[in-house]
Amino acid sequence: xxxxxxHHLFWPVAALVALLVANTVxxxxxxxxxxxxxxxxxxxxxxxxxxxPLLLVALGMTLVIATRGIDLSVGAVVAVSxxxxxxxIASSPNPDSPVTVLTAIALALVLCxxxxxxxxxxxxxxxxxxxxxxxxxxxxxxxxxMLITGGMITTVNSAPFxxxxxxxxxxxxxxxxxxxGVFAVVAFVVRRTALGMLLEATGINPAASRLSGVRSRTxxxxxxxxxxxxxxxxxxxxxxxxxxxxxxxxxLFIELDAILAVVIGGTALSGGKFNLSGTxxxxxxxxxxxxxxxxxGISPLVTPLFMALVVIAVTLLQSxxxxxxxxxxxxxxxxxxxxxxxxxxxxxxxxxTEVKA
Amino acid sequence: MTQxxxxxxxxxxxxxxxxxxxxxxxxxxxxxxxxxxxALMGENGAGKSTLIKALTGIHSPTAGTIRVDGVERRxxxxxxARAHGVSTVYQEVNLCENLTxxxxxxxxxxxxxxxxxxxxxxxxxxxTHLERMGLDIDPGSSLGSHSLAVQQLxxxxxxxxxxxxxxxxxxxxxxxDTDEVAHLFTVMRALRDDGVAILFVSHFLDQVYEVSDRMTxxxxxxxxxxFVTAExxxxxxxxxxxxxxxxxxxxxxxxxxxxxxxADATPLLQVVGLGRKGSVQPFDLDxxxxxxxxxxxxxxxxxxxxxxxxxxxxxxxxxxxxxSGKPTRLRNPRAAMRHRIAxxxxxxxxxxVVDGLTVRENIVLALQAERGxxxxxxxKQVDELVAKYIQQLGIRPADPEALLRNLSGGNQQKVLxxxxxxxxxxxxxxxEPTRGIDVGAKxxxxxxxxxxxxxxxxxxxxxxxxxxVLRISHRIAVLRDRRKVAEIxxxxxxxxxxxxxxxxxxxx
Numbered sequence: 001x002x003x004x005x006x007h008h009l010f011w012p013v014a015a016l017v018a019l020l021v022a023n024t025v026x027x028x029x030x031x032x033x034x035x036x037x038x039x040x041x042x043x044x045x046x047x048x049x050x051x052x053p054l055l056l057v058a059l060g061m062t063l064v065i066a067t068r069g070i071d072l073s074v075g076a077v078v079a080v081s082x083x084x085x086x087x088x089i090a091s092s093p094n095p096d097s098p099v100t101v102l103t104a105i106a107l108a109l110v111l112c113x114x115x116x117x118x119x120x121x122x123x124x125x126x127x128x129x130x131x132x133x134x135x136x137x138x139x140x141x142x143x144x145x146m147l148i149t150g151g152m153i154t155t156v157n158s159a160p161f162x163x164x165x166x167x168x169x170x171x172x173x174x175x176x177x178x179x180x181g182v183f184a185v186v187a188f189v190v191r192r193t194a195l196g197m198l199l200e201a202t203g204i205n206p207a208a209s210r211l212s213g214v215r216s217r218t219x220x221x222x223x224x225x226x227x228x229x230x231x232x233x234x235x236x237x238x239x240x241x242x243x244x245x246x247x248x249x250x251x252l253f254i255e256l257d258a259i260l261a262v263v264i265g266g267t268a269l270s271g272g273k274f275n276l277s278g279t280x281x282x283x284x285x286x287x288x289x290x291x292x293x294x295x296x297g298i299s300p301l302v303t304p305l306f307m308a309l310v311v312i313a314v315t316l317l318q319s320x321x322x323x324x325x326x327x328x329x330x331x332x333x334x335x336x337x338x339x340x341x342x343x344x345x346x347x348x349x350x351x352x353t354e355v356k357a
Numbered sequence: 358m359t360q361x362x363x364x365x366x367x368x369x370x371x372x373x374x375x376x377x378x379x380x381x382x383x384x385x386x387x388x389x390x391x392x393x394x395x396a397l398m399g400e401n402g403a404g405k406s407t408l409i410k411a412l413t414g415i416h417s418p419t420a421g422t423i424r425v426d427g428v429e430r431r432x433x434x435x436x437x438a439r440a441h442g443v444s445t446v447y448q449e450v451n452l453c454e455n456l457t458x459x460x461x462x463x464x465x466x467x468x469x470x471x472x473x474x475x476x477x478x479x480x481x482x483x484x485t486h487l488e489r490m491g492l493d494i495d496p497g498s499s500l501g502s503h504s505l506a507v508q509q510l511x512x513x514x515x516x517x518x519x520x521x522x523x524x525x526x527x528x529x530x531x532x533x534d535t536d537e538v539a540h541l542f543t544v545m546r547a548l549r550d551d552g553v554a555i556l557f558v559s560h561f562l563d564q565v566y567e568v569s570d571r572m573t574x575x576x577x578x579x580x581x582x583x584f585v586t587a588e589x590x591x592x593x594x595x596x597x598x599x600x601x602x603x604x605x606x607x608x609x610x611x612x613x614x615x616x617x618x619x620a621d622a623t624p625l626l627q628v629v630g631l632g633r634k635g636s637v638q639p640f641d642l643d644x645x646x647x648x649x650x651x652x653x654x655x656x657x658x659x660x661x662x663x664x665x666x667x668x669x670x671x672x673x674x675x676x677x678x679x680x681s682g683k684p685t686r687l688r689n690p691r692a693a694m695r696h697r698i699a700x701x702x703x704x705x706x707x708x709x710v711v712d713g714l715t716v717r718e719n720i721v722l723a724l725q726a727e728r729g730x731x732x733x734x735x736x737k738q739v740d741e742l743v744a745k746y747i748q749q750l751g752i753r754p755a756d757p758e759a760l761l762r763n764l765s766g767g768n769q770q771k772v773l774x775x776x777x778x779x780x781x782x783x784x785x786x787x788x789e790p791t792r793g794i795d796v797g798a799k800x801x802x803x804x805x806x807x808x809x810x811x812x813x814x815x816x817x818x819x820x821x822x823x824x825x826v827l828r829i830s831h832r833i834a835v836l837r838d839r840r841k842v843a844e845i846x847x848x849x850x851x852x853x854x855x856x857x858x859x860x861x862x863x864x865x
Contacts, residue, residue, distance in 0.1 A: 195730040197718050204713040211670055211708055212776065213694045213726040272713045 012281040015314045039168040051287040052179035053234035058261040060227030068271030069130035074231040076141025078251025081235025083145040084108040086245035095158040116228015120221035145247035154245040165240030175237045187276045203271030372421035381407040396565045399575035400795030413438040442522035454501035459483035506537035525556045631676035637662040640841035651830030659839035668700035669693035699782035703789035712762035746775035767798030786817040
């Protein structure tokens with residue numbers, strides 16, 4: 001039991017379960033999943049679908065945070081990605097052709113990768129503080145997206161592209177399959193190769209890592225590039241869901257949700273040790289929380305407050321200091337009644353107590 | 358003796374502190390009387406810091422009682438301890454460099470007037486405290502403008518503000534020079550004569566003998582005993598501390614004697630006119646297989662800078678380097694590593710260990726970094742390697758999964774050595790590998806260096822302790838004012854000779 005409590009995933013998973021329970025109590029059919037037209041339907045499936053873009057962004061964010069960095073530009077990159085893809089499809093004579101869609105996807109991803117490379121350059125080569133370096137693109141990126149869309153909300157019709165956002169694959173939402181698939185591959189690569197350890201070493205002690213021959217600069221650069229790429233993919237999923245490129249609102253505040261997912265997952269913002277499975281749970285918690293708000297019928301006016309309270313509760317439960325206090329309080333409670341019988345035991349002889357002491 | 362009759366101001370009995378599964382302290386008794394300087398002795402990991410932290414409330418003991426002035430207490434932390442007259446000054450100065458001396462001294466105990474701070478009284482009181490310390494500095498000057506030694510004294514000054522009954526000095530002398538140490542001791546004696554009980558922790562045996570009245574020796578978390586300093590010969594003290602005789606040290610010398618200098622060999626690393634502006638002036642140096650070259654010189658003489666140029670940690674802007682006769686450029690640590698050159702920095706914490714990773718990860722870090730992230734070392738090979746070095750170097754705890762930050766300084770150093778030995782270096786540059794670690798670990802590392810050289814490795818050994826450099830080196834390069842000024846035969850050199858070279862100027 002103690003090991004379970006101490007496991008780094010205990011509190012995030014507990015939060016997720018608590019949210020699911022709250023939803024089920026409010027709406028008993030919440031967890032029901034039905035098959036319709038060969039696809040799975042139900043609230044849990046919806047949650048998986050809405051988690052998808054956030055999961056991708058949080059994946060990149062986790063890696064960046066592991067190197068002591070942060071990437072604030074992901075929301076803007078999401079907007080750029082959607083703008084590029086949809087503008088290309090809209091300007092093409094044949095929006096339903098798979099070639100057009102694949103070109104649009106490739107264009108968007110390559111551009112987002114380059115944006116990530118730009119961030120990485122600022123941080124690893126020029127040595128600009130990550131928060132400042134990515135703040136540049138956070139603001140400039142939306143401008144770029146605006147330029148691409150010409151300041152309009154571009155809406156398009158393209159069946160193959162729409163599949164990314166609202167289609168199904170083997171009965172599951174395409175977006176979820178894609179995001180969870182990418183996540184699994186990256187997690188596998190990070191932990192099966194030495195990448196994870198070298199990233200952590202770089203995050204904990206960059207100077208020692210350099211002297212040990214770790215290519216810290218290349219690693220740092222790579223994670224920012226990866227973060228850009230994953231945000232780009234997230235942007236495609238989001239724009240394919242709405243089929244509209246909104247430079248101002250696509251991916252708005254997703255960077256904050258992603259950072260939150262990382263933190264809920266138990267990765268410290270100070271860098272070093274990171275925990276991808278935690279990020280996965282964290283992203284699910286946030287998506288479920290958003291869903292909970294509608295299920296519980298909470299007024300939109302208090303929604304931000306409600307979400308903030310839940311997040312505070314989860315992060316507090318995770319903080320080692322807080323947990324120490326809680327366990328100390330519990331120990332006092334347990335020990336208080338246990339004291340009297342041990343001292344006032346009539347059958348214990350003086351000898352035996354001496355041996356104990 | 359009168360001291361025997363005074364009741365102790367601090368009395369700790371049966372103190373145990375556990376960091377499961379490790380028992381850091383096991384039923385230790387300790388008492389401190391007013392008006393004495395009491396040295397707390399022990400190797401790294403013996404439990405000295407833990408005992409201090411148990412007293413000041415940073416760690417809470419799992420068993421035992423602490424009495425201060427006869428009243429049983431469990432402090433909630435250093436601030437609480439300080440409020441009850443128990444102040445601590447740590448090894449690193451924990452003050453605000455950007456505040457003035459007076460502000461630092463009075464921080465938290467500022468005299469107030471009408472709800473605001475009474476700046477005039479702050480200055481005046483601080484000046485009084487400084488005077489008592491014999492410190493002639495302007496209370497209004499910023500702390501950062503003073504030397505580390507003065508800052509250390511200011512830290513002590515700050516600790517004695519208010520009702521200070523117990524003063525704990527944890528390694529206060531490690532960054533001070535001889536004169537500064539003498540000044541510190543004068544202050545300590547004055548405080549003692551005022552009735553303050555001083556707990557003193559130091560690795561320097563001569564200092565302990567010079568200043569302390571009594572000592573308590575710990576080993577592996579248990580109490581060895583309490584002694585009157587004047588009645589305990591140093592050799593016995595060392596035996597109490599390490600629990601074994603000094604044979605290890607002598608063994609190191611024996612191994613060294615056997616090594617023969619190669620006569621006609623090509624140097625493993627030969628540098629000509631290597632230098633870097635603002636760091637170290639161009640120098641020549643030949644390093645041979647199976648040879649230990651010591652670098653001697655004062656702090657700031659360019660020892661570390663020279664080592665960093667040899668190993669690619671800094672890039673040279675002049676000169677050439679040849680590895681086994683072939684010209685090469687050591688432009689970064691990776692380039693040096695390709696030539697099997699390894700470097701352990703003097704800044705163990707800042708540039709050496711990765712304290713949030715495990716012993717296993719720290720040991721394989723350099724080897725893995727060299728292979729690149731795509732080719733992870735097979736787990737079985739890693740486990741064998743790690744087990745081998747834990748056993749060979751006697752790393753404690755012998756747990757590959759222990760976080761490095763939970764190891765003592767000496768053991769962290771051993772892990773660092775293991776990291777580089779795992780890369781099978783031909784040239785190993787060790788910058789202050791024995792600094793801040795205890796006698797036993799020091800001897801082990803010296804012995805290891807001698808053995809490595811006997812096996813054909815070339816070693817560059819840097820230490821502030823001249824004796825150590827002399828004992829271990831075949832050849833000694835002497836540095837002064839960022840220049841290499843001499844190179845002498847280590848077997849024939851005498852202490853006086855090297856000291857004269859280091860001091861320079863006067864004689865020449």
